Amino acid sequence: MTNTLDTTFDPAAIEAKWYKHWEENGLFRPERPDAEPFTIVNPPPNVTGSLHIGHALDNTLQDIVIRYERLRGKDALWVVGTDHAGIATQMVVERQMEERQDKRTNYTREEFVEKVWDWKRESGGTITTQLRRLGCSMDWSREQFTMDEHFSSAVLKVFVDLYNDGLIYRDKRLVNWDPKLRTAISDLEVETQTIAGSFWHFKYPLEAGVTLADGRDYIEVATTRPETMLADMAVAVHPDDDRYKSVVGKHVVLPLTGRRIPIVADEHADPELGSGAVKITPGHDFNDFDVGKRAGFAPADMLNMLDADANVCQVADGLIPEEFLGLHRFRRDVVDGARELVVQRLKEQGFLIPHIAKTKKGEEVEHDAEPRQIATPFGDRGGVVIEPWLTDQWYVNAEELAKKPIEAVKSGEVEIVPKSWEKTFFNWMENIQPWCVSRQLWWGHRIPAWYDENGEVYVAMTEEEAQAKAGDGAALKRDEDVLDTWFSSGLWPFATLGWPDKTELLDKHYPNSLLISGFDILFFWDARMMMWGYYNLGEKPWDKLYLHGLVRAADGSKMSKSKGNVVDPLGLIDQYGADALRFFMAAMESQGRDIKMDDKRVEGYRNFATKLWNATRFCQSNGIGASETLAAPEAKLAANQWIIGEVSQTVEALDKAMAELRFDAAANLIYHFTWDRFCDWYLELIKPVFAEGASEAAAAETRAVAGWALDQILVMLHPFMPFITEELWSKQGDRPHYPLITAKWPEPQASVSKDATDAIDWVIELTSNVRSAKNELGIAPGAKLAAFVSSPSDVASRTIERSAAAIERLARLTPLTVGESPAGPAMQVTAGSDVFVIPLEGVIDIDAEKTRLSKALEVSQKEARSLEGRLSNANFVERAKPEAVEKARADHAHHTAEVERLTAALARLG
Structure with a gap:
């Protein structure tokens, strides 16, 4: 039934294996011709690029969404490809030539361009390999490149159409001129x-x-x-x-x-x-x-x-x-x-x-x-001071093309999330300047314009068409410039689907469903895709635009090589695994706010993966394997009914969070359900069911429910942590033709007894509060304590009667007496409306404990007051180093919490 898991979780051992399996078996885009489409396109990284932490965030969020929608049965297409990156790529090739004491001008334009293509074939796939390491489930079978023949034809068509419509023109204006790159x-x-x-x-x-x-x-x-x-x-x-x-x-x-x-x-x-x-x-x-x-x-x-x-x-x-x-x-x-x-x-x-x-x-x-x-x-590439320079360039009438995108956002036809970015969008679009689209390079889409001896320009798709316009006797010379790469990448949502040809792919997947992008390219790429979408196809490029923040250094500063604070995501993957890094990105992404890098949090999510691994090993050791049903199994035991109800609530909340693109909320929901509800409580609650002499019927029911609940966790967690979940899914049962990546999203279809779930919630609350009280008073966690409840509620009476053994095992309360407590020092613990009195005579030295707590309280009160004074001093907040201010705030929060905890502990002692 199951394949036994190794005793330790090793991310490196499973990541390459599963990615290869998914890709080779075409699982990133399963055949679903009749399914509802869901489409996203990746912001195409430069072909010269390597994975940086910003890419890791952007692509993790996209992969979470695409895996989620794939699990929900949609025809989920994630278009992938790279940008030809005119300046960056030409610089890389020219630098290599310089190392050989060679230079571009030793060659014809055509010879140099061929050298760039040679470089691309040999070295241009670095970032695509790295995206695979991150777990990105892109449709690599349709990988695109902005200089592909089909894409290049689409770019030229847009230029010619714009020219014929009077929306592109040549003009003398100031530009940002890089004298080094010319x-x-x-x-x-x-x-x-x-x-x-x-x-x-x-x-x-x-x-x-x-x-x-x-x-x-x-x-x-x-x-x-x-x-x-x-x-x-x-x-x-x-x-x-x-x-x-x-x-x-x-x-x-x-x-x-x-x-x-x-x-x-x-x-x-x-x-x-x-x-x-x-x-x-x-x-x-x-x-x-x-x-x-x-x-x-x-x-x-x-x-x-x-x-x-x-x-x-x-x-x-x-x-x-x-x-x-x-x-x-x-x-x-x-x-x-x-x-x-x-x-x-x-x-x-x-x-x-x-x-x-x-x-x-x-x-x-x-x-x-x-x-x-x-x-x-x-x-940013040439490294020299930019010169505003007066020169003849090609310009797009951006003011005219911006009108429909502005209308679309105002009407709600295109939704921007977070909505707070709309003001910035309107401010820029309503004051937009002519867009300079020509670049003085050899690598890129060459402008389809030819000039005769008198300077007359002829714009056409081919030289033959231009010659026909000029007449047979005219000597023509082609424009030397190429187009800005933002011009071509703006066609990404539809040229990647076959446009201008009327393909089935284009018909089904345009407009795209969603775009996920960093806010820093809102105008350079996102807005221009809107312009091109409305101009070329007459409709929006996507329904929704999600703008995320930047990943910053731990102290909140911007990462830069000069500061030496750049974080390599591949190093984090090597150390903690791709799943841990992905989960960190999701858990920290709060609708556009910047993320502070925190290796300890990444390590914490690696520990979370280990927790799930060990929980699965516990399940296997008790005969709990894969579920055979999408709906929840029948359950009579309270703990089993409780976990089924918890699954149902988590699925509902998770769907809501994903619909609202609240990645942090979604990640935290599945994290707490997995760690707290399933691993810490449910597995603890069901242990007696597998003890010697327990009911076989109860054990069979529990195996079915636990296996089902674990499967639901694996499915819900898969978009965030695809590697470990696929590995556990495969080891829980023999289902080679039903891999997790294309499984079905949970549909519990269950109703559970409120009495049963209330009882378990009551036990959990009581146990948690007893453990907290013990911790506050320095009582050993395993110490068994007598407890008295004078007027128990209905749920308390039922639970004490039916589950005294569970209360003793979890809360360590025994004997548990319904009645008045004896006189003497005691602490009070609540569960719902019930108040439990726990005698402390002989358990701790009351006077010594009061003295210890009072001294600790005095120290924390003094520190909290001192820090509050420092933080209320404007000079300190404005002039101190940011890390010093941050530490003061953290220390103040710690001591404030200590004051509350210690005050409560003293109150317990009476």
Whole structure:
């Protein structure tokens, strides 16, 4: 009937075995053509990636849902694949080439792309192997890649359709430019760092004959980027600033270049900040770009003073002095950069306004600039300062495409969970800017646009179609750029199902049922999937969007390699097993709140798995095997009726938690049912049934119920801990054609006696309270104590009469007398409305115990007051290290609880 379990639980021994079995037997997507569909798609990880702790959280939550829905009989499809990751992948291959003293430009574009494909075939499967180790039950038979031929065709079709509908266009605008990678990058790929910098003040001389109200013949401007003054096109002042009203419309003459630029009124200038006047460089600052447009400068006429490597180049008016040409914007490792030379020349010519600082002695000291901590954008991959750069790129009219997603969330057609994220969604979508979708790379989906000699563009699926549009005599050249990877990954919910072909898979599984995503890609991926879904198929991509938080270090700080606090999920799996890590993720995921990493909690869930393993071994030793029924077996014994009722309640509560995507609630429900109700209480309650001389009928009933209850645990726990549950399921009975992964979700279909369940609940409450009281008073757990109850309730009378042996064995109360207790020191313990008096004469030294408890109470009261004072001090909370504040709070909570416990213990002694 059963296959005996090993004496110890070893996760490594079972994980690889079961994953291979599931995958090789096609169990991740069993054939269920007539079943209700349930579909999720994984956020496709970069093909260059390896499993990090964020992936572990995201994919664990998805796997819990997909396994749950599969057990409920649905045609559950989890689409899996990887993203081609344009920048990241090209960088990996180029780095490998550099190690061989080789470089990309030694090859044609086609030759380099083939080298990338070679790398992908050899090394691009790392993360998919790691997802298997986590237990992710994805449909690997349909694994996708965003550069697959079919997917690439879908991407090109969307681009062509958008162009033909006037929703994609070429424009000159500012982009985040990475000078190291020589490409535009998205906002998500920009990391803002605060670094030491300087704030310089300069004089911009007014044109001849013009002065300010105070008689000055110059306007003072300040900047952290003095090199950009070579491309200044205006000075802005606030329209209500009386200091400058007389000069609005006048001009200043730029030092160094001699360029004559206007003074414009614009609310961007803050009268309270510095001099109230701001230099405007529309070709190198996002705010200045908008000011420049309001001032009447067309983007095509804005000055761009840097080339793709961030070296100074000549601008359209030819006014940048030759000595600056070719200099890097601010690099000093080879030659002085443009920044340093600009400052030097302005100082020499008397245009630098020095910063006056005071020493500790009060003496005034003159410096060229004021030191400042400056928020500076860096490329997350190139690692250099990002340059706002004016260039021609392809843009999507995101404002138009955002309209239907906004409508869908407002109407409830698409639900965002937690709902609190809706405000953020609307704020971003209602203020959305044009989306730059072109990237200056060789690896990726090449933009399907061709240009003739006059610069006319022809957008088409193929070069042949473009040539037909241009005419036979036209010489065409294809656009060199590729598309942003977010453009292609936005098609993931439907292109992975065969779109634009009308496939059965697409018809059945689109829209998807659910998307689980980190909140950090709400706009970069989630919102764009909504745009593409409504644009290409006319409907939402999924019914519901669940946004989870981040996994942080134990102290709450963000994980980063520089801090050395990054946690490797594979290391945790090696140490504690995949099931323990998965359960930790689920138990800690509370609707969008960040998770603090805690190895001790992971270890605790490994212990939970061991507890279940040992409970199953106990069952096997008493002849308890697999159940043969989905419905609960017939039961007469109170303990058996009680556990059946507990299963029914747990299933109902678990279904509710999963419907609400309360992963923490679901995990805690099955945890406490398994550990507390089944292992600690039920198995203890049924032990006498298997004792020598016990009723065989009672033992047979109990074996059937216990086997059924254990099976229900394995099914309910399977989405969270798939490996150990499948192993135990297989060892509990011979059912090779009915594996747990495709078993049926519990349907107890049972009614139980309330009298029976009330009696067991009463015994459990009494036992728990007696154990707590013993612990508080330092009485040995196994000590048997006499107890008296003067006016027992109906449930107490029935239970004492029928189950005195169980009360003695569990609560260690004997004799248990119905009547008044004798005079003398005693403690009181309750169960429901019943009050039990337990004499303590001869059990403990009452006076000594009172003294011990009083001293401990005094210590805890003193510590609690001291910690409360420290925590109410704003200076401590704001200035102390976060870990110190956290420890103080934990200590305060501990001593507060001790005060309550010790006070109750003293009260028991009278």
